[in-house]
Amino acid sequence: MDKERLSAFTDAVLAIVMTILVLELVVKIVGLIIAATIYPPTMMISVLITLIVFMMIFLK
Incomplete structure (x- = not known):
C-alpha cells in the first residue's frame, strides 16, 4: 500500500468512527x-x- 492510500484509509475510518460517536451522543441527548x-x-x-x-x- 502506498502512503497516500494508507492515509486516505485512516481518514475514512476515523470519519466513520467519529460519525458513530456523534450519532450516539445525539440519541442520548434527545x-x-x-x-x-x-x-x-x-x-x-x-x-x-x-x-x-x-x-x-x-x-475545553
Whole structure:
C-alpha cells in the first residue's frame, strides 16, 4: 500500500468512527430531553448536569 492510500484509509475510518460517536451522543441527548418532559422534577437535574458536562468538554 502506498502512503497516500494508507492515509486516505485512516481518514475514512476515523470519519466513520467519529460519525458513530456523534450519532450516539445525539440519541442520548434527545432521550434525556424526552425523559425530562415526562418526569420533570426528577430528570431535570440529570439533564442539566449532562448538558453542563457536555459544555465543559466542548469548551475545553
